[in-house]
Amino acid sequence: MLKPVLFAASLFALMSPPADAADSWGLDNETIIQMQVTVVDLACTLKNDCKPNCGDGKRQLGLLTAEGKLYPAVKSATPFAGLVRDLLPYCGQMILVDGLIIANPALTMVAVQNIRLTGDAPWQPTTAFETEWTAKNGAAEEWMRADSDVKAVIAADGVYGIKSLVAKP
Amino acid sequence: MRTWTILTACAMWLSSVPQTLAATNSAQATRIQVTGEIVDTWCAVSGLMYGFGTAHHQCAVWCAIGGIPVSIRDASGNYYMILRIEDDDNSVANPRIVKIQTHSVSVDGDLIERDGVKYLFVTKVADDKGIVNLTHDDYGIVPFGN
Numbered sequence: 001m002l003k004p005v006l007f008a009a010s011l012f013a014l015m016s017p018p019a020d021a022a023d024s025w026g027l028d029n030e031t032i033i034q035m036q037v038t039v040v041d042l043a044c045t046l047k048n049d050c051k052p053n054c055g056d057g058k059r060q061l062g063l064l065t066a067e068g069k070l071y072p073a074v075k076s077a078t079p080f081a082g083l084v085r086d087l088l089p090y091c092g093q094m095i096l097v098d099g100l101i102i103a104n105p106a107l108t109m110v111a112v113q114n115i116r117l118t119g120d121a122p123w124q125p126t127t128a129f130e131t132e133w134t135a136k137n138g139a140a141e142e143w144m145r146a147d148s149d150v151k152a153v154i155a156a157d158g159v160y161g162i163k164s165l166v167a168k169p
Numbered sequence: 170m171r172t173w174t175i176l177t178a179c180a181m182w183l184s185s186v187p188q189t190l191a192a193t194n195s196a197q198a199t200r201i202q203v204t205g206e207i208v209d210t211w212c213a214v215s216g217l218m219y220g221f222g223t224a225h226h227q228c229a230v231w232c233a234i235g236g237i238p239v240s241i242r243d244a245s246g247n248y249y250m251i252l253r254i255e256d257d258d259n260s261v262a263n264p265r266i267v268k269i270q271t272h273s274v275s276v277d278g279d280l281i282e283r284d285g286v287k288y289l290f291v292t293k294v295a296d297d298k299g300i301v302n303l304t305h306d307d308y309g310i311v312p313f314g315n
Contacts, residue, residue, distance in 0.1 A: 025215075025217065027215050027216060027217060028216050042252055042288065043252050043253065043258060043260075043290070046196060046252070046281045046283065046288055047198065047279075047281065047290065049253075049258070051258075055258070055259075055261075057261060058258070058259040058260070058261050058263075059252070059258065059259070059260055059261060060238050060250075060252055060260045060261060069284050070283055070284050070286075071284065071286075072210075072238060072250060072286055072288075074210055074211050074237060074238055075211045075215075075237060078235070080228070080231040080232050080235045080237070081232075081235035081236055081237065082232075082235055082236035082237040082238065082261070083236075084236050084261050085236070102214060102215050103285065104214045104215075104216075105285075106214065106246055106247060106248050107210070107214045107240070107248040107250070107285065107286055107287070108284060108285035108286055109210065109211070109214060109215075109286070111211070111215075129235060129236065143235075144231035144234070144235065147231075147234060149234050149262075149264075149267075150230055150231060150234050153230050153234075153267060153268070154227060154230065157226075159226065159227045159310060160223035160224075160226050160227075160300070160305050160310075161223055161226035161230075161270065161271045161272075161300045162223065162299075162300050165223065165305065167305075167310060
């Protein structure tokens with residue numbers, strides 16, 4: 001079941017200006033981190049399957065530390081959106097990231113809330129998805145309910161993914 | 170003149186793929202077959218909300234179109250993050266992957282494990298049973314309810 005208090009707190013945190021440290025989401029296995037990493041194309045790093053510019057936004061990206069530890073970059077500060085659009089401009093570059101490592105024994109992943117190129121540059125919130133989506137589609141209270149691709153999928157298969165199952169009002 | 174043209178082209182290509190420098194740690198892949206549910210990685214793994222089956226299908230579509238990585242969760246609770254599906258290396262908001270959100274599938278693929286993550290390069294979707302994990306009666310629509 002959704003943890004409503006945590007969820008509300010996380011939404012509030014996303015609307016707050018970036019601070020010096022990431023906001024906790026109160027998740028299990030969560031650690032607040034700031035670390036220097038190189039932005040990499042996961043398929044390239046793992047399998048030598050490389051494309052120019054980290055795949056130009058069509059490939060999942062990772063964060064590689066100087067010690068050689070690789071993390072998948074999973075969640076941005078935009079609700080329900082990933083990090084590719086925030087990290088792609090820094091493909092192959094070293095940046096500072098501010099966020100959370102979720103070290104679930106089944107899968108370790110990183111949610112990045114803010115990024116910056118150098119130690120004295122201002123933190124930039126990872127809201128590129130929402131910025132680009134709004135520039136393309138116009139402002140919406142919730143991008144995911146206004147998105148034409150989402151609406152097409154839900155219209156075709158229903159909110160439960162099975163057309164014959166209708167949500168109760 | 171032709172030599173300079175070729176050298177310049179090579180230099181431009183190399184400058185556009187700095188990723189190759191980071192690819193030196195690539196590992197050997199193991200061919201496996203995985204059976205499980207296609208899930209949104211963030212919601213399912215973080216525990217922020219209930220992230221499985223019909224109850225979470227809409228949110229899984231939102232997150233996949235939002236570019237969050239998609240994984241397969243098997244019956245033992247292992248997660249396999251999908252970085253390729255058959256001949257398509259698009260792993261960000263790929264309509265083919267969005268279309269099978271929440272489905273129960275069996276896939277063949279190349280597994281590479283690194284730093285606590287199982288990465289899967291799917292070579293073949295061997296079976297797709299559609300959505301069989303009916304959780305909406307217990308959880309409603311997650312998040313935000315009906």
